[in-house]
Amino acid sequence: MIRRLTPYLLVVLSLAGGLAALSMRPATAAEVKRSADYVVLVGIPGLRWEDVTEKGTPNLWRLAEHGSIGSLSVRSALKPTCPVDGWLTLGAGNFAGWKRTTPVSGACPPLNVDVQRPDKIGAFLPDLDRQAVQYNQQTLTWGAVPGALPESVRCTVAVGPGAAVAAARPYGRVDTYQPELPADPKKLLSQCTLSMVDLGSVSGDDKTIRQTAAARADATLARVLAARPDNSLVMVAGLADTDQASRLHVAIADGPGWDGGWLTSPSTGRDGYVQLVDLAPTALATLNRPLPERLFVGQAATSVPGRPAELPDAVTFPADADREAGAQKNVATWFFGILAAVQLGLAITVLPLLRRARRHVGEDQTVRKPITDTVEILLVASALAIPAALIADLVPWWRGGHPGYLFAAVVVFVLAVGTAVVRLAPSFRRTLGPVSMVVTVAGAVVGLDLLTGGTLQLNGVAGYSVLEGNRYSGVGTVGLGVFITGVLLGAGSLAQRFARPWRPLVVVVVGGIGVLLVGSPYLGSDPIGAVALTAGVCIATALSTGGWLTLGRLAAASVAGVAVTAAFSWIEMRRPAGERGSLGRFVEALGDGTGGTTLQRTSKASLDALAGSPLTLLALVGAALLWLALLRNWGGLRRAYGLYPSVRAGAVGVGVAVLLGGVLGGTGLDLAGAAAAVAVPMAALTALRVLDHASDFTRPPEEPASVEVAKGVGAA
Template sequence: MIRRLTPYLLVVLTLAGGLAALSIRPATAETRRSADYVVVVGIPGLRWDDVTEQGTPNLWRLAERGSIGSLSVRSALKPTCPVDGWLTLGAGNYAGWRRSTAVTDGCPPLSVDVQRPDGIGAFLPDLDRQAVAYNESLTWGAVPGALPQSVRCTSAIGPGAAVAAARPYGRVDNYEPELPANPGQLLSRCILSMVDLGTVSGDDPAVRATAAARADATLARVLAARPDRSLVLVAGLADTDQSSRLHVAIADGPGWEGGWLTSPSTGRDGYVQLVDLAPTALLALNRPRPERLFVGQPATSVPGRPEKLPDAVTFPADADREAGAQRSVATWFFGILAVVQLVLAVAVVPLLRRARRHAGDDHEPVRKPISDTVEVLLVAAALAIPAALVADLVPWWRGGQPGWLFAAVMAFVLAVGTTVVRFAPAFRHTLGPLAMVVTVAAVVVGVDLMTGARLQLNGVAGYSVLEDNRYAGVGTVGLGVFVTGVLLGAGALAQRFARSWRPLVVVLIGGLGIFLVGSPYLGADPIGAVALTAGVCIATALSTGGWLTLGRLAGASVAGVAVTAVFAWIETRRPEAERGSLGRFVSALGDGTGGTTLQRTSKASFDALANSPLTLLALVGAALLWLVLLRHWGGLRRAYGLYPAIRAGAVGIGVAVLLGGVLGGTGLELAGAAAAVAVPMAALTALRVLNHASDFTRPTAPETTPEATPDAEPEVAKGVGAA
């Protein structure tokens, strides 16, 4: 019993110890009041390309003094039109204004009924019907007006600012439709002021430059009248059409000099979310945040920005271009990859059936040029996603035709990778291609995580900051590729060891993988770490061969639950702003809001299932496995019998991706990314096993072969293992 439990104890000790060591961060400094006033200036549509030293001198000087970043303007609706952006600002949560018609081109002009019954404040009669009641039906639990409700007094200038400054029942404390000639008195009347400087929209550079210059001129009057010890937040807080972009974020005030903006909600320097602005304002004013209403985290300023502003501005402007190009290119890439893998799946069927007949009779085998070509194509298909990650080392998004440039770079990288694998000495071994491909996949993602996950950030095979799902660490596609590389790589390596040592090999490699995925400094994905833990436990139990018995399943389950419990306990003990998705979910269960979290996760899973091209990859892979490779003639069963550690890794992948998809709300995206690497390698391995099956079923010299004896079986098994 002790010997059987040893692998699972090693899993628990290795993973729990490693994750505990990395999950506990140094204590953060005590929050202190940094401003007496906060002025939020909204310019919907403003991008860093619109900010120039000559065209917008006031914005330029403000950015030189303060901290800057790229603002992601996600709201409850797509696209985030100006009214949605202002409403999200005031809610501190993903909110949206009810729409009578869908936005098919540009966003409609902001048109809100603002009444002034007393000439001092204002009243928005449509707020309850168009915003408050509507957001109650959404899954985010946003309450419009949560930010102004958290302070005693709020001033608003302009209709957009009135939407953000209105309390939940529609009242705005102080309101002016336009900036007064002398705005100093109005800006100092309340500790929180909001100013609407108009919208910058369109694709014509001249039109955008004119709108930006007009907003900049008005900003000069705001800055001249700002109260002493005030924090000014300038935000391009909305999109203006269907093309989502990154926008301007500037913070100027005491403690915000010359740095990058960041927040715990993004975990990456230079990036903040629209929902972070409300908690940032309250933090600066030393006001408590409303419980369970805000989803963002207070932004902070961190060093590391280039001293010269022209050099610093190139980073957020370049990120905006990359994020804009990534979305369309990624859709085409995964769509084409799914079609290619479907064609390969159809093409490999007759080769498998012919190889099966060759194993049992005198039919002519598949011609070597054909089998070699199919093997090379399968290797290339499996390396496509790792090649797409490496292709992001080249700034393809800066060209005039970013899609074609990415295709050229990616084709070159893929050709080099496939050639290296094809002509490597290990390629002639049965498991050689599989071992090399999955190792490359794991190394590419692992090295990227250890260097800041820069290849996945806005990458074609990574994640887009425009979706607000992730800004740092490992993404869904990267996690699927990494899980496949770790588990199949561990299986391929374990197969080279004696049976008794295989569990230890799987544990060590799997533990390193979970270390990289679960660390808040590296992969920053506790849900992915939990899923990979389950896969490692199952692979450990099956690595010595045999079936998944009740005892093995119980041992693997206990180990997985133990690590998950330890990880959840560590997450809940961290500060609220630093908790990962697992810690936030556990906390939500404790305070009774877990139902909303589950509802959001279910909706996200359904959206991913219906809209992601990775779903097609998952379905193609599942169909090839179930209808072809796992049939009696498909060859994969024979491969699993010869290489039980490979079978263990494959079963572990299935458990990990299904569990990760359910818990992470990604549908079949995780399974699709894993299938893109694992299924072509499974087909190639099955082909090789069938093509060599006759080497062990037909004796080479029948006339001299002795009668079969019990002692002959180990020799046959030895020959099969050497294949």
Template sequence: MLRRVTPVLLTLVVVVLAVVALTARPESDTPQRSADFVVVAGVAGLRWDDVDPQTTPTLWRMASQGSIGSLSVRSAHRPTCPVDGWLTLGAGGFAAWPGNRPVGSCPPVEIEVEQPDGIGANLPNQESVVLHNQEQLPWGTVPGALSESVRCSVAVGPGAAAAAARPFGRVDRYAPVLPADPAPLLGSCVLSIVDLGTVVGTEKATRAAAARAADAQLARVLAARPPRSLVLVAGVSDTEAPTRLHVAVADGPGWERGWLTSPTTGREGYLQLVDLAPTALTALGRPLPERPFLGRPAESLPGRPTDLAAAIAAPANADQEAAAQARVAGWFFTLLAGAQVLLALAVLPMLRRARRHAGPYGPEPVSGRIVAVTELLLVAAALAVPAALLASLVPWWRGEHAGVWFALTAVGLVVGGTALVRLAPGYPSTLGPLGAVAGLTTLTVGVDVFTGARLQLNGVAGYSALEGGRYAGLGTVGLGVFIAGALLAGGWLAQRVHRSWRPTVMVLVGGVAVVVVGSPYLGADSIGAIALTAGVSVAAAISAGGWLTVSRLAWATMAGLAVTIGFAVLDVRRPAAEQGSLGRFLSAVGDGTGGLTVHRSSTANLETLAGSPLTVLALAGALLVWFALLQPWGGLMRLFGIYPAIRAAMAGTAVAAVLGGVLGGAALDVAGAAAALVVPMAALASLRVLDHSTDRTLPDPAKLRDGGPAGDDPDGPTAPDGDGPTAPDGDGPTAPDGDGPDGPAAPDGRAGGGGASAGGAGGRGAGSGGPAVRSSTEVTTR
């Protein structure tokens, strides 16, 4: 009865932990109306390093009084050219101007504006722009949705006209330039959009001149602003590749001296260009359109430094770090993938020769020094991603040669971590390096998440604010290595306890990991938490030994479905502004726009699959495991037979990593990050198991003195290194030569017994070709 009830109880524990973690949300106030008028002043290309008291005195005073933030100008095209930025501003979603353009550049685009009546204007190309965004782009964005949500709007300048034009092309009030007295025009409608110009170029003098001209125009706007108005200044776009973070300033009642923050970023001081439209409507007290914006209303959070220079330094540094991260991340993961592939090729012949032969003939064993160096290289390869994450503790992005400084920092951290693992007390044992590396990785990512995920934001092994995908919590790479580290650490701990307690250990460790991943306070990744729940359930089901039977798979599937359904029911009941990704998707399905979400996810999966170095890591790791490690000579099946909890951890990692990547639109990136940790450790452990495949199982001296058989212990006789149980409990390999996998499942769900199992580095293990251990007085020797 206990054996039948245990899977049910463990499943319930995982489900409850996951649902509680996912549904707990920080309390947030609903944004209220704060202004009678809103003026949005846009400057294409304006960055925080263009702002200072001498060049832009008006903007400097405005920033000192109001709230500031770093603006991500993501649109439907990259880089976001000025016309794309203006369209995205007016649409409240990712939009783009139709037509082909050279990759990485922003050619000039003439926005045709007609003024038939001298009051408003008309954009004759607006219909084709709307059709292009609705039918050819995956976002389903409606250009002009912001203007459609108010009775009347004003546009000044051609860029502002592109933002303020309604879907049929009409601009309610239009002026090509600011009139001599802008007050009557700005006061004629509740919403005004003003094009202050463009800051372009790389030379400081050129940019300073353009910023000074825009600042002079801004001074005229502020002097003529209507009473009780909110003025938003935004660097609405890039002007060339690569993309950068831009200026965002809000000045008005309720926006004094704070950090601009949006629910779409969840990060203090960050917001997106798509957030400006809902922010303007919410400040005016107007309802959002029925077809919701992709952005959310921004708010002002306290805590900004009193000194404006110190406050501006934060977004300026973030822009500099994000730009350096974009340059460095690509070659880092490319080099990591190449290094791990080369290391895998070097390990293959060592696996072939690692197993000792009992007879006088056989291949010459590999030198012990070569094996020791290879093991250290495998540890270093597994620690590369955590080291890249920790590198953000050092401001490597400052200076001309950011890539060199990052490389030096990362290599130093890898060397330090490898030395720490090498000097750990359990390093000589078979699972010692695996447990140490998994523990270090889990600790590194976990501490970062608990302290605000500051190392992941704009970090090489994290995510970039320039990409517009994630700004807080766990990123794709962080999720992959955390899943692998947590489950391997759980498997290492579970292997050290009695087999009946192993599922409990896996559930406890995995449950904590689910909370860390899914909690909005921590990892904020509901899709990752659902995927990890399925992985933990699989790992707990087979951690005590035996195969993944239909009943065990059914319990694991039920746990994942229960978490998904439970969270979905609660999430979809929330207000639209508070829903998570799953709730928004279900709401989209309800209003008939769910197909766009599926299309976006599948498109993102295909793009990531084709262009990410992590795909190479995932595929190379899978090939190494399948065609080498899982072969009779590869050692991994032998490792799984002796250490079923490790097999469970690796199986759960594979399930969680693949599900998390595919459901999250990251293809194999999560699996690739997990493989960067799991595959080197699997190869190292396999080498050690094969090296001791001819060792003999030793009886327990204490039980010999007591006169009892060595097999009395529920886990069988243990080796001097204490790595885990041997074959008498059914966990060991079945074949007489010790190479086979677990035996067929017994009626109690355990693996069938076979020959004596192989030992760890301490000297225990099955005899290759020898008879099984029968009693405490019959010990096979060679």
């Protein structure tokens, strides 16, 4: 019994110290008091940092020079986030959307909301209940309540139709409303603690038109700044897109405690980035008002140091991030589509080679060596494609006139270098040499990126886009799939070189380090990914000494996984509400009765990922090659697993981890597709090599020369 339980005890004990470390928050600088008597929210939908210049928009420039700046992700409940959706999300403090009669094709429709003024003081929006409140509560999955922000203060001032949408209470009433900013708005902006001002949109691709619209908004902003109340916070936000192309937008905060620095929030965990849903809690926190319970999903923004002293240098960073994020989506679609097509072609090529690779006793090699060498090189290059794409983000390919071609050139160069290094390494001649080197490189690339802040994955082709609003720091779905493969297959390959009693310890040590990198809120920041990887480590540990996945082993591994999951949940719930990850938010939702909405949202995200991601094709191609060929009696992989049980343990662990992570994380088969892109080509290469040497240990010894002579004489 002790021998059976030892692997699982090792898993729990090795993670206990790391889990304790996760609950300890690193020391931070003293918190700056950021409170004000008034907050003025100025919305300019479509405004990007490339529109802000010292001469063209002098007022915005001076405001940014003195205040804190950042890139604003304008995600809402609908795609794209049109101006009416952005204003509605601002007022809800949650991902909201205005009901659409027709899909958006091309430019967003003009903001056309019926704003009635029965008393010439406030305003009334008769369509708010039908077009927004009911739609968000009954149809959309975020549970947003339009008007949650104005309901949290005593009174609100709105200027312009967009501001009326954000400032309207859930029943449609706007406390104080003016269709346009008066010549002297000082009295108007001092009537209520919260004011919202709509300065119009900046839209289109024509640079001259955009500059004209930005200058017009800037001129109106001058009156707002001149009339701002004393001790006030002014926030300027380009709070929506204006067409189907999602972009990052301007975010500026100027007031007490916001002097210089980068804007950030716990919801992004990345300096220089805030979400649209962060603006409402920021306004209430500044006014020292309590946040409505379970209505806001964003967190109050803060200002952190580190911004370049000169504003032209500082503005370069958010403008460059916008260009990279804008280029990333199209290039990523092409990259993964081409990778899926290449791996499908390799799968078709490998099938006849598997049939002919196994030599019978006394036969010479049935497949010509140049062919096998070429296929092996292509399999190695295919497995290294995603790590190469991550490394390619060290080069600013998005700044060129043709970013897609430049990215392709960088990836091909990195891929050629990486493949050559693997091919020329002395260990390449060993059966497990290629798989050991490739998975080690894949895991090391992602691991080093996490240790250095995840900059390669941020807006990277093989990373995550802040335009999607799902993740801003830590490990992404693609990176997690590659890292799981690198950790578990790497641990299995390494353990195979040790004596049988030491193999569980090797898997636990390597797997434990991987779990800590993924689960740490200061590195990978993905507790669900850590739980999935823990399950994979438990399974791999149990199978590393050989044998089958019995019910007893599965039960013991499940208990160890549940223990670690409970520990992660406890740590997440100890953290402040604004800093909790997906696992902590889910546990909190179960506690307050909103877990059903969370599950519905996760299920919808899984279905969307399943239907619209090229990674799904990668997962299906890999599964088909494994099931229909490699795991057949003639496929060679079973024989490889029999010869190398620790490698088989790592492979089974990868399967368990990616399937569990995909279900819990709402990523469909994306996680499995990223793992398959690395693991399946290496499985095919290993199977080919094992089949090629299948008869090495059964070949009869050569007969002595005297016997051959005697046979010849007898025949004569």
